[in-house]
Amino acid sequence: MQTLRSNFPLRLPDSVRRAAEAAAVEDGVSLNQFINVAVAEKTAALSGARMMAERAKRADRDAFDAVMARTGPEAPREGDETTDREPAAERDGAP
Numbered sequence: 001m002q003t004l005r006s007n008f009p010l011r012l013p014d015s016v017r018r019a020a021e022a023a024a025v026e027d028g029v030s031l032n033q034f035i036n037v038a039v040a041e042k043t044a045a046l047s048g049a050r051m052m053a054e055r056a057k058r059a060d061r062d063a064f065d066a067v068m069a070r071t072g073p074e075a076p077r078e079g080d081e082t083t084d085r086e087p088a089a090e091r092d093g094a095p
Contacts, residue, residue: 010035020035
């Protein structure tokens with residue numbers, strides 16, 4: 001698979017450019033590589049946030065509470081104990 005590349009004129013304030021250059025030197029990479037990684041990280045973070053927001057829309061708190069209320073064959077280990085929680089309907093203000 002071939003990666004398409006393009007040139008993109010980027011205007012940065014001098015202070016941001018200097019900070020990016022210093023960070024690139026610290027990382028031992030070129031400024032171009034540093035900016036590439038920074039843009040890739042940001043776009044991945046935004047994509048991940050969108051995915052999590054979509055998954056959250058499908059969440060079923062009552063089903064979660066039912067799973068969490070199940071008990072296994074062993075008692076919880078020390079420090080893993082839970083406190084009683086309000087049922088979801090009461091907690092969320094549902095009638």
